[in-house]
Amino acid sequence: MIIMKRITLVLLFIPVLFSCETLFFEKDMESRNPKENFEYLWKECNEKYAYMSYKQINWNEVHDEYAAKIYDGMSDDSLFSVLGNMLNKLRDGHVNLKSKFNVSHYNIQKLGPENFNFRLIEDHYLPDDYYVSGPFIHDFISNNKVGYIRLSSFPGTISNDNLDFVLARYANTQGIILDLRENGGGATSDVFDLIGHFVTAKTHLYDSRLKSGSGFNDFKETEAGYAEPRGKSRYLKKIMLLTDRGTFSAGSFTTLAMKELPNVTVLGDTTGGGLGLPNGGQLPNGWIYRFSITQTLDLAGNNYESGVPPDIRVILNNEDRNRGVDTVIERALAEIYK
């Protein structure tokens, strides 16, 4: 009996501790209420999105416009549509809303004309047995005088081994074409691994600043992004960097950074931007959102979040395409032979 009493006392004690936890945990905010989820998402963007001021977005007006579309009892699909459309007011490819049934997105490629067709390059520029070294597709073009290197994404796997081989192969060319058209981005670590083969010393590429408070212009001091020499091979001759509106995020970072190198010319269309680092967060109903929380500035202090402009604007011409010519590559070759 005595033991039972002791056990009972102990068991009574445990719920006391559970009840004490209410002191440490604020109320459970899990909710499928459309209004609560709308307000939560709007507030997160209002306080943390890095480009409200730069893009001159009146976020309060956006609130009023979309709050009017929220009503009790609306379906998850309808709520998702309203929230996704609200986020697209930020005009940013790094802004998404994600649920188990849909992902909202802002289509940056539609900001400009189509400017890339890989089949055209395969059929009329590259040999059938072109090389594939890690994420790089490459080979000689233009009578072996130029190296063509295609990078379709930044998968986070660019290595010195890949690049040492690729760049050593084209060491005796007159120039290389680095084709980043429709490169949607990926791991920013690849940007530094890549550019490290085009510099001979530590090189200041751009500056970045991080959101530090709820005000639209609350940022920390800028931090410099540097490239340092990597690997064994360097390529210091002419580099033609091809871009279009599909060149986004890490692709835009690379474009912005390589514009600082004296031997680089950017050709094609303005990039899709995406120079902010996106975060990740969750709504009270479990959906996931993301948006940019940093700004990137070139060394003159310019903000190219809406797209890094090319040095020479060249758009793929339909007549050229029909006769097997990539207008952008042809212009790049002309620049190399200048």
Add this chain to the structure above:
Amino acid sequence: MDLIYIPLLPINKPDFVKMKILFTLLLLLPIQISAQEVIQTDTTTKYVRPKYYELGAGFNFSTFRDFATSPLIYSGLGGQFVLGILRKDNQIESNFTVRFSSGVYTNSNYPDERTPGSVSAVFLNYGRLYRISSLSSDKWNFKVGGKIDLTGNLRQNQYLLNSGVGVESFQTLFASVKVTRDISRKTFKEKKFLFFRYKRVPQKRELSFQLNPSVINNTFRNGYAYIGQSGVTGTNNLFDDYKFSTFSGFRINTALDYTRYLKNGNGIKFSYLWDAYKTGGSLPKFEMSHHIVQVALLFRVK
């Protein structure tokens, strides 16, 4: 001076306590069998405080919420292991423990939107307690003292995209109060359970409860934006934009222990531990609690 109690009668174990025998067999492999606290030298008698190595395992039911990434409460069950060194007698008690816990946690209410992630935690703590003689008696022992705890969490949740990795550290100085009740069986008893008759021999046992409210709580965790920008500046600093905050938040933990000792001086300890903490300051709050049920073997080495 209360010493480890040595049973005088042989143990006659009935069938229904086989599980107890398994635990006991483990304990019968002492590192150094000793029931002596007094070391005799040539000219003096020196008292040595009993020392134990603690080896334990159990389950950790944890709950947490990081407002920086989600308003949802995540909870789950993990495994946990503990290693420790314990020195104790009725006057002074000190312990150093290392605890590791790991498990999978998820938000709970909406099965179609669950986003599970993992949490691993390491706890290092050192505590020291002193008897309050004026409050203590043969049966009751009151001790007060302090405890230092260093806790580190590694949280991973791929659903949270670039915010998917959370690393934080909490450094806490606690005030400690411990009360121990001696519930030793002093006399031999014969008992009956259903058709089984069995004998209960004298055994040293104790029940204790320790309360540790925080006095100073420091945190080292993410800043306002939650993720740093080292990824885009090429510096790859995991702790970019981390902030160290002193006197931030509050923490409390408790330990309810039931310990029984064998005649060779080793022991077995059943524990229920509760630990809860919350950050302070202007940044989004982090809240976490642990409910740990564990069994630990105490190997006496002095």
